[in-house]
Every structure is written in C-alpha cells, then in structure tokens.
Amino acid sequence: MTYDVVIIGGGLAGLTCALSTLQKGKRCAVIAGESSMLSFSSGSLDLLNALPDGTPASEPLKAIDTLKQQSETHPYTKIGVKSFIEKAAQAEMMLNELGCKMQGSSLKNHYRTTPVGLAKPAWLSFDGMLATETPDKLPFNSVQIFYPMGFLDFYPRFIAEEWIKKGVQVETVPFFMSKITRIQRIARIINKNNNAEAAAVPACIEQFDKLRELVNRPVYMLATMPPSALGLNLEKILRRKIIELGGDIFTEDKAVKAEWEGNKIKTVYSQKMGNIPFRGEKIVLATGGFAGRGLKATRTGIVEPLFNLDIEQDDNRENRVNTQVLQKQPYMYFGIKTDNSFRAVKNGNVTDNLYVAGAGLEGFNPAEEGCGAGVSVLTGLYVGEMF
Amino acid sequence: MVIAEDFDVIIIGGGATGLGTARDAVLRGFRVLLIERFDIATGATGSNHGLLHSGARYAVTDPESAKECIGENIILRRIACHCIENTGGLFLTLPEDDLTFQKEFVNACVNCGIEANVLSAREARHLDPSVNPLLKGAVRVPDGAIDPFMLSAANLIDAREHGAQIWTYHEVKGIIRRQDKVVGVEVFCHKTRERKEVYAPVVVNAVGIWGQQIARMAGIDITMQPNKGSMLVYGERVNKMALNRCRKPGNADILVPSAAVTLMGTTSIDIPFDEIANAKVTPQEVDLLVGEGEKLSPALARTRILRAYSGVRPLAVVGTHHSGRSISRGIVLFDHAERDGLEGYITITGGKLMTYRLMAEWTVDLICSKLGVAARCTTAEKPLPGSQEERVSVNKKMFSFPSLLRRSLIQRHGDRAIQIFDFISVLWGQRKKRSADKLLARSVLCPCEEITSGEVLYAQKELGISNLMDLRRRTSVGMGECQGEICICRAAGLLGCNKEEVIHFLQERWKGIAPVAWGDALRESEITEMLYGGVCGFKNESR
Numbered sequence: 001m002t003y004d005v006v007i008i009g010g011g012l013a014g015l016t017c018a019l020s021t022l023q024k025g026k027r028c029a030v031i032a033g034e035s036s037m038l039s040f041s042s043g044s045l046d047l048l049n050a051l052p053d054g055t056p057a058s059e060p061l062k063a064i065d066t067l068k069q070q071s072e073t074h075p076y077t078k079i080g081v082k083s084f085i086e087k088a089a090q091a092e093m094m095l096n097e098l099g100c101k102m103q104g105s106s107l108k109n110h111y112r113t114t115p116v117g118l119a120k121p122a123w124l125s126f127d128g129m130l131a132t133e134t135p136d137k138l139p140f141n142s143v144q145i146f147y148p149m150g151f152l153d154f155y156p157r158f159i160a161e162e163w164i165k166k167g168v169q170v171e172t173v174p175f176f177m178s179k180i181t182r183i184q185r186i187a188r189i190i191n192k193n194n195n196a197e198a199a200a201v202p203a204c205i206e207q208f209d210k211l212r213e214l215v216n217r218p219v220y221m222l223a224t225m226p227p228s229a230l231g232l233n234l235e236k237i238l239r240r241k242i243i244e245l246g247g248d249i250f251t252e253d254k255a256v257k258a259e260w261e262g263n264k265i266k267t268v269y270s271q272k273m274g275n276i277p278f279r280g281e282k283i284v285l286a287t288g289g290f291a292g293r294g295l296k297a298t299r300t301g302i303v304e305p306l307f308n309l310d311i312e313q314d315d316n317r318e319n320r321v322n323t324q325v326l327q328k329q330p331y332m333y334f335g336i337k338t339d340n341s342f343r344a345v346k347n348g349n350v351t352d353n354l355y356v357a358g359a360g361l362e363g364f365n366p367a368e369e370g371c372g373a374g375v376s377v378l379t380g381l382y383v384g385e386m387f
Numbered sequence: 388m389v390i391a392e393d394f395d396v397i398i399i400g401g402g403a404t405g406l407g408t409a410r411d412a413v414l415r416g417f418r419v420l421l422i423e424r425f426d427i428a429t430g431a432t433g434s435n436h437g438l439l440h441s442g443a444r445y446a447v448t449d450p451e452s453a454k455e456c457i458g459e460n461i462i463l464r465r466i467a468c469h470c471i472e473n474t475g476g477l478f479l480t481l482p483e484d485d486l487t488f489q490k491e492f493v494n495a496c497v498n499c500g501i502e503a504n505v506l507s508a509r510e511a512r513h514l515d516p517s518v519n520p521l522l523k524g525a526v527r528v529p530d531g532a533i534d535p536f537m538l539s540a541a542n543l544i545d546a547r548e549h550g551a552q553i554w555t556y557h558e559v560k561g562i563i564r565r566q567d568k569v570v571g572v573e574v575f576c577h578k579t580r581e582r583k584e585v586y587a588p589v590v591v592n593a594v595g596i597w598g599q600q601i602a603r604m605a606g607i608d609i610t611m612q613p614n615k616g617s618m619l620v621y622g623e624r625v626n627k628m629a630l631n632r633c634r635k636p637g638n639a640d641i642l643v644p645s646a647a648v649t650l651m652g653t654t655s656i657d658i659p660f661d662e663i664a665n666a667k668v669t670p671q672e673v674d675l676l677v678g679e680g681e682k683l684s685p686a687l688a689r690t691r692i693l694r695a696y697s698g699v700r701p702l703a704v705v706g707t708h709h710s711g712r713s714i715s716r717g718i719v720l721f722d723h724a725e726r727d728g729l730e731g732y733i734t735i736t737g738g739k740l741m742t743y744r745l746m747a748e749w750t751v752d753l754i755c756s757k758l759g760v761a762a763r764c765t766t767a768e769k770p771l772p773g774s775q776e777e778r779v780s781v782n783k784k785m786f787s788f789p790s791l792l793r794r795s796l797i798q799r800h801g802d803r804a805i806q807i808f809d810f811i812s813v814l815w816g817q818r819k820k821r822s823a824d825k826l827l828a829r830s831v832l833c834p835c836e837e838i839t840s841g842e843v844l845y846a847q848k849e850l851g852i853s854n855l856m857d858l859r860r861r862t863s864v865g866m867g868e869c870q871g872e873i874c875i876c877r878a879a880g881l882l883g884c885n886k887e888e889v890i891h892f893l894q895e896r897w898k899g900i901a902p903v904a905w906g907d908a909l910r911e912s913e914i915t916e917m918l919y920g921g922v923c924g925f926k927n928e929s930r
C-alpha cells in the first residue's frame with residue numbers, strides 16, 4: 001500500500017496531521033491504535049496556561065515570545081512564533097468547519113468548570129459547556145444541577161460546594177434515567193423543576209443541542225470523569241472527515257516494525273496487515289506519551305518502543321519522579337528528540353523522513369504548562385503542512 | 388479537659404496485638420477501651436509480608452519462635468480461616484544454595500513439630516510450576532498467607548460487639564501516674580481536637596515500635612530497634628505456594644501469593660527513630676527484590692509491579708544496656724511492676740502478626756493476675772466473625788446475588804458477607820423503583836476488585852471508617868490493578884469525602900508507585916496526574 005504520508009497513531013496529533021495533509025491533496029493512511037487520550041479529555045483543549053518557569057499565561061499569543069527564550073526544545077519553540085499564531089488560528093477554523101462549535105480563542109484563555117467544580121484556564125471548550133471569563137464569576141445567581149441517579153462519574157456535591165463559595169445558590173436534582181430515556185423527557189423534568197435561573201447537566205447526556213432548544217432557561221454542560229463523551233465525539237468527527245477526504249484509517253491496528261534504508265524508513269508493517277507493507281514518502285510518529293504507549297519506561301531507562309529513537313531523559317531512575325503527587329513530574333518532560341522541523345533523531349542522527357507530532361515530543365510538560373492538546377494539534381498541523 | 392468514664396483495661400495501639408488483646412480481654416469480662424491514633428492496622432500490621440509462618444523459617448535459628456509459630460498457625464487456620472489461604476510453602480534450594488543445609492533444616496523443623504517433606508525438583512515443579520526450574524531440591528511445609536487487614540477488622544468487630552470501646556483517631560499524649568502506679572492516660576482526639584483523660588487500673592502498651600516513647604511517658608526505659616523491611620506487590624498471582632529459600636533467613640528470600648497479587652520481600656535495614664514515619668523504599672532495595680524474586684520464580688520478570696511499600700519491625704532490645712545489645716525477634720512481655728516497680732502498666736511487643744493471639748493471651752493472663760480475676764482464655768477456640776459459618780452455607784444464603792460479586796464479597800468478609808448482602812438487599816428491594824439507593828446498591832464501584840457501591844455504603848455505616856484510606860483497608864477499594872484511579876473519586880463522591888481526602892489518597896498511592904514507576908505503573912501515573920491534576924484541576928489545590 002503506497003501513500004504520500006503514513007501516520008502512526010490516531011490520537012489528536014495523528015488525526016489533525018492527517019487532515020492537514022489530506023487538505024493539501026496528499027494521499028494519507030493512519031494506523032490508529034487503541035482509543036486515544038481523547039477518551040480522558042475534559043472536553044476542553046489547552047493551548048498554553050503557563051510558561052515553563054511557571055508564570056501564568058492568560059494570553060497565549062503574547063506569551064509565546066517569552067516561552068521561546070525559556071526553552072529551546074519546547075515544541076512551540078520549534079514551531080516558531082509566526083507559525084504558532086497561524087496554526088492556532090487555523091485549528092480554530094478547522095474545528096469550526098468540521099461542525100465542532102467551540103467557545104474561546106487563542107487571544108485569551110477562558111475558564112472551564114472541572115468535574116469537581118474548580119475553574120481552570122482553557123483555550124477552546126465545546127459549545128454548551130460552562131465557560132467563564134474569570135475564575136470567580138458565574139453567569140447565574142442560582143442554578144440547579146440535574147444528574148442521572150446512580151451515575152458514579154459525576155460529582156454534583158463537589159461542584160455545588162465550589163459554586164456556593166462564589167455566592168451562587170445551588171440545588172442538586174437527581175433524576176431517573178435509563179438507556180431508553182428520551183431527551184424530551186429530560187427536558188420536561190428540567191422544565192417542571194424550575195427553581196433557578198439556570199440549569200446544568202453532565203456531559204454524558206447525548207443530544208445536548210436538542211435539550212438546549214427544549215429547555216425554558218439557559219442550560220450548561222459540565223465535564224464528567226472518563227470516558228469523556230465530548231472527547232470521543234471529537235475523535236469521531238475528525239475520523240469521519242478524514243475518510244470523507246479519502247484518507248484510510250486502519251482502526252485498532254498497531255504499527256509493529258519498519259524497514260530502514262540508511263536514515264530513511266522504507267516501509268512500515270502493522271499487526272493486522274501482516275506482511276503487506278505500508279509505504280510512504282513521509283512517516284509521522286504520533287503514538288503519544290507514556291499514556292498513549294508512544295513512550296515506555298523500563299527499570300533502566302525510557303525507550304521509544306517502535307523505532308528505538310533517541311529520548312531526552314534523566315539516566316538516574318530516582319530523578320524521573322517527584323515523590324509529591326500533582327507536582328512537577330520530571331518524566332513529563334521526557335520525550336523523543338527531534339530537530340527543529342520535528343524529524344526524529346536515532347542513534348544521534350537526524351532521520352530523513354520520520355517526523356514526530358504530539359504527546360511523545362520532548363521538552364514540554366502538559367500538566368505544568370497546560371498545553372497538552374495545543375502541542376498535539378499544532379505539531380500535527382505543522383508537520384502535516386510541511387509536506 | 389473531659390474526664391471520660393472508667394474502664395478495667397486501657398490498651399494503647401490498634402495493630403493486631405492491641406486489637407487481639409482487646410478482644411481477649413472483653414471476652415474474659417473486662418471493660419475495655421482501645422486507643423489508636425490513626426485507623427486500625429496503620430502500623431506494622433498494615434505493612435508486613437502477610438506470611439502465615441509454619442515456623443520453618445525460624446526452626447534452625449530460633450526454635451522457640453518456630454514452636455510459637457506452628458502452634459498459632461494451627462489455631463489461626465481454625466479461628467480465622469476467612470483471613471487465611473492454605474497455600475502451603477516450599478523451601479527451595481537454588482543452584483547457588485548449599486543443599487547440605489536441607490538436612491539440618493528438616494531435622495530442626497521436625498524437632499519443633501513442623502511437618503517438613505523433602506521433595507525432588509520434579510515434584511516441586513509439579514506442585515508449583517512457577518518455581519525456578521533450575522532448583523536442586525525443595526521441602527514442603529505448612530506455610531500460608533494471612534490478610535492482616537481482614538484479621539484486624541475481625542478482631543475489631545468482635546471486640547466491639549462484645550462491648551469494648553475502640554477509639555480510632557485518638558492519640559495517647561501522656562500516661563497518668565499516681566506514685567508507683569499508672570492509673571490512666573491522656574488522649575487527644577484528632578477529629579474534635581479535644582483532650583481527654585481516661586482511667587483504668589491497668590494500661591497496656593501495645594504500640595509496636597513506638598513502645599519506647601509510650602514507655603518513656605510513664606518514666607520507664609525500654610529500647611526498641613526500628614528495622615525497616617521493604618516489599619514489592621506484583622499485579623498477578625504468580626506462584627501457587629509461598630516460596631522461601633532453603634538457607635539461613637536472609638534478605639529478599641520470600642514470595643507470598645495473596646488474593647490476586649504476589650508479595651516479594653523483604654529487606655532488613657536498621658533505621659533511626661525519626662525516619663519511621665516516612666520510611667522510603669530505595670532504588671537499591673527495589674533492584675535487590677526484583678533480582679532475587681526472579682530467582683525464586685522467573686515468571687516475575689514478565690509480571691507488572693503494582694507498588695512498593697515498607698514496614699518497620701518492632702524489635703525490642705532485651706538484656707542490660709552494658710552487656711551489649713541482644714535483639715529479640717520473639718515475643719516480649721514486660722510487667723513493669725516486676726521490672727521497674729511501676730504497677731498497672733504492661734508492655735507487649737515484638738513477636739509476629741501471626742502470633743498476635745498468643746501475645747494477647749499472655750497479656751490478658753497477666754491482667755487477670757493483676758486484677759485478681761480467674762477467667763480462662765477462649766480465643767484459641769472461638770472463631771472470629773467471618774470464620775463462624777461454613778462457606779457453603781454462606782453461599783447458599785446469598786444465592787440471589789450475582790455470582791462474581793458474591794464470590795468477591797465472601798472472599799473479603801467471610802461469613803460477614805451475609806450482613807453486607809442483607810444491607811444491600813434492603814436498598815435493592817426498596818419498593819420505589821427509581822430511588823438512587825436502589826440504583827447504587829449493586830452498581831460496581833471498583834471494577835478491579837468487584838466492589839459494589841452498596842458495600843462501600845455498608846463500610847461507612849458499620850465498619851467505622853473516616854476516610855478513603857480507611858475504606859481501602861476495610862474493603863480493598865483501590866488495591867487492584869488500577870490502584871484506585873477512577874474508583875477512588877467515585878468512592879469520595881459516594882461517601883461525601885472532601886477534595887483534600889482525594890488528594891491525600893492520591894499522595895499515599897503515589898508513595899507506593901513512585902519507587903517502581905516504570906512500565907504500566909508509570910503509564911497509569913501519567914494518566915492519573917493528567918486526570919486529577921489537569922482534568923479535575925486539583926493541581927493548584929495541592930500547592
């Protein structure tokens with residue numbers, strides 16, 4: 001099977017990369033592994049919430065100049081200021097065209113509401129989610145949270161606690177919902193129990209747009225713990241568009257090895273296609289970080305399991321982790337070494353046609369800097385456009 | 388300062404020793420108060436290897452301990468059968484070990500009354516296919532596995548049901564003396580932040596390694612030597628039987644299968660007192676355990692390590708300070724009236740988890756003689772709650788419960804599963820079809836361990852838990868493969884815990900994972916960091 005571009009990994013990075021290559025008229029295949037980190041997503045995408053030195057960055061486009069000075073290997077530094085601004089705008093447009101209506105922009109972060117009611121900065125949030133301009137002001141004085149009884153991955157009590165601190169009156173209203181409960185019924189329940197200015201529901205409720213039409217007051221969506229209905233929906237939309245544009249997605253398959261010719265990958269083999277090779281002018285590795293299995297830690301070191309690429313890491317095992325949880329974790333910065341155009345480095349040499357995009361890259365910390373989705377989308381687009 | 392009601396006996400320390408003493412004393416008719424500064428089983432009892440020794444390990448070097456072990460081994464199989472797995476044990480002679488030791492070992496076992504059968508390498512491989520195929524020989528002994536959390540909970544439940552008071556989250560801050568007599572203790576309640584005084588004619592110091600401090604509060608000197616031991620938890624049951632090395636007891640030479648996991652241990656390192664609270668598992672210890680473990684059972688090399696933990700052995704220094712140190716690995720019972728001329732004060736320490744009952748018996752015998760009461764110990768005959776009814780009949784009573792859930796509930800609670808089942812059935816059977824309780828009752832909260840929300844609600848109501856860590860000790864929520872990644876937030880939501888508790892739980896969990904953060908352990912950790920730090924936004928909260 002011969003393509004212009006073969007992309008390994010079907011997460012946010014692999015899929016956006018596929019879209020941008022297809023839009024340039026190239027032929028492209030995606031070898032997509034098991035479900036990506038989008039299934040854990042909050043329903044919001046981060047671009048940049050803080051600089052590498054910890055300074056908050058409420059206006060990502062303005063902060064990017066300083067970021068460049070603080071980190072040489074950061075993916076955003078490699079993309080460069082101009083392209084960063086361009087690609088961020090392009091991503092916003094692309095999502096809109098796909099019919100993923102989003103709130104927010106790269107000019108200024110907004111605040112999303114987390115599944116436990118805290119306010120966190122974000123770049124883009126799905127339309128309908130509760131997004132605010134500042135962390136401490138909500139768009140209502142009283143609200144009712146409606147949620148399905150017995151649903152374990154949503155915490156109305158935590159959310160109520162936080163909102164009450166902000167001076168809002170909150171009531172939580174459990175209702176009975178089964179697999180066959182129709183959206184009209186849920187709307188009727190919300191309309192009948194009208195005790196507050198606004199209503200909120202967990203994002204696991206399907207057909208939210210319809211609900212919004214049927215309910216007699218403002219209604220907002222709130223993120224749940226995984227699986228993330230919103231993240232999975234985004235994945236579905238991206239995949240659909242890729243197929244529409246003539247791309248091939250090999251789902252639940254797995255790249256297993258490649259044939260090299262010097263510094264160049266000639267062919268890639270996958271688990272399901274057996275000895276039928278994938279050939280591509282360019283190969284993109286978008287297999288994610290540790291979570292996506294694009295990186296693997298062993299007792300003695302960190303490896304890139306597919307091609308054994310060079311990894312930026314600390315050789316001392318003790319220095320990999322911070323013993324305080326939810327603090328800066330050194331292993332998050334580890335990743336695949338690349339040159340400035342995201343070509344992978346293997347045994348000290350820059351490869352000819354193997355590019356890296358997404359969470360497996362070196363030099364950034366998605367947890368500290370709040371830049372996970374941004375790095376994946378922007379590097380995906382950037383690498384895809386280069387071809 | 389509140390003056391609380393009087394008791395006959397006050398026991399300090401809610402480990403197996405203290406809880407066993409409380410049960411024994413209350414069964415002999417005393418009014419008992421047990422005081423524990425945290426939750427039960429938070430000391431050595433909650434961080435040991437869980438081997439139900441046959442005594443074989445000590446037969447050569449310490450026959451007295453070996454005899455105590457085999458005696459208690461037989462008793463516990465009867466009275467605490469729901470906490471025990473009769474795995475049997477093998478003492479393997481590996482290529483690097485000296486096969487001549489085997490003979491001395493078997494003789495010593497026989498002299499202590501421990502059944503020890505010499506097996507050929509082939510027979511051993513047949514009994515447990517996971518053993519190192521290069522072994523030169525093996526001896527079969529009646530070792531087993533014992534669950535310390537279930538054992539502690541069973542003693543707590545029985546003591547309480549017979550009228551003992553158990554105050555958890557109460558810390559002893561002082562011992563009240565009147566002349567040459569201890570008459571009570573000063574306690575601080577961590578929840579209400581209140582100080583209380585409580586009185587009793589006998590006070591028992593059963594705080595394990597912290598015994599030195601508690602003794603000093605009464606002006607008495609005893610010397611303890613903190614000795615750290617570290618262990619690894621492998622995420623699968625690799626071996627069928629408890630595996631030991633057939634040589635003099637050393638480091639990293641025991642592999643214990645326990646429920647769904649395998650425990651590899653242990654090291655032995657003396658540490659200063661001020662390091663007990665945050666004893667760490669070092670990379671050197673991890674490497675030693677990994678290497679030696681693979682010698683016992685090569686399949687470990689392909690098995691995921693879930694976490695590492697360490698405990699501190701309560702070793703007492705006996706003999707005079709001048710004649711050099713002689714550290715006892717056996718049971719140490721001090722009657723301070725005899726030893727130091729201080730009435731009403733007893734220290735019980737040393738020993739093993741599995742000799743807790745015997746330690747309790749000796750202690751309560753001494754209490755009886757002090758208080759002039761003639762009451763016989765019955766703990767060797769009376770089964771603990773959980774072990775009182777046959778499995779078959781327990782199973783029958785819960786037949787309408789889905790079989791997977793039933794099996795795991797019985798495994799964790801023995802016959803007390805019936806009570807939990809009844810509790811869940813009341814919720815489940817509610818007339819109102821659409822009630823939250825009903826929907827929750829049988830919904831699975833922790834998929835790794837098959838734990839229902841109903842069981843968690845029961846634990847909250849009946850098993851005296853105050854936070855997520857306590858819940859983990861009582862029901863093993865979060866002990867499985869995922870180490871509580873999702874279920875702990877669910878449990879917090881269900882129990883009405885606050886966010887700080889979730890963060891505290893995550894910190895405790897990370898403490899165990901960080902030393903073995905490679906492979907899937909690091910993968911899950913990245914997901915956890917992103918999920919709780921990022922998606923939930925706890926990151927800034929924990930700063």
Ligand SMILES: Cc1cc2nc3c(=O)[nH]c(=O)nc-3n(C[C@H](O)[C@H](O)[C@H](O)COP(=O)(O)OP(=O)(O)OC[C@H]3O[C@@H](n4cnc5c(N)ncnc54)[C@H](O)[C@@H]3O)c2cc1C
Pocket residue numbers: 008009010011012013014031032033034035036037038040041042043044045046047253254255256286287288289291292293294306357358359360366371372373374376913914915917918921922
């Ligand atoms: C739990 C969690 C929650 C997150 N939530 C957010 C959020 O709310 N907002 C945000 O901005 N960022 C979030 N992030 C950051 C996240 O990393 C990025 O947003 C982004 O989703 C990463 O996309 P990716 O494509 O680079 O990697 P991944 O999503 O990890 O995708 C990599 C894909 O490659 C596949 N793969 C691996 N090996 C192979 C192989 N050999 N062959 C074929 N396929 C393979 C994997 O199965 C996976 O599907 C979160 C991260 C985690 C871990």
Ligand SMILES: Cc1cc2nc3c(=O)[nH]c(=O)nc-3n(C[C@H](O)[C@H](O)[C@H](O)COP(=O)(O)OP(=O)(O)OC[C@H]3O[C@@H](n4cnc5c(N)ncnc54)[C@H](O)[C@@H]3O)c2cc1C
Pocket residue numbers: 399400401402403404405422423424425426427428429430431432433434435436437438439440557558559560593594595596597601614615616617653697698699700701736737738739740741742
């Ligand atoms: C690494 C290791 C491996 C082991 N392996 C095994 C094994 O395989 N089999 C076996 O049988 N035994 C084993 N043991 C031994 C066994 O764990 C201990 O002997 C036993 O658990 C001791 O129980 P305890 O109740 O005496 O002490 P602990 O369990 O330590 O209980 C003491 C309690 O006192 C409390 N306390 C302390 N100070 C105060 C205060 N001021 N006020 C109130 N409460 C206080 C503590 O919080 C603690 O809960 C092992 C021990 C270690 C360390």
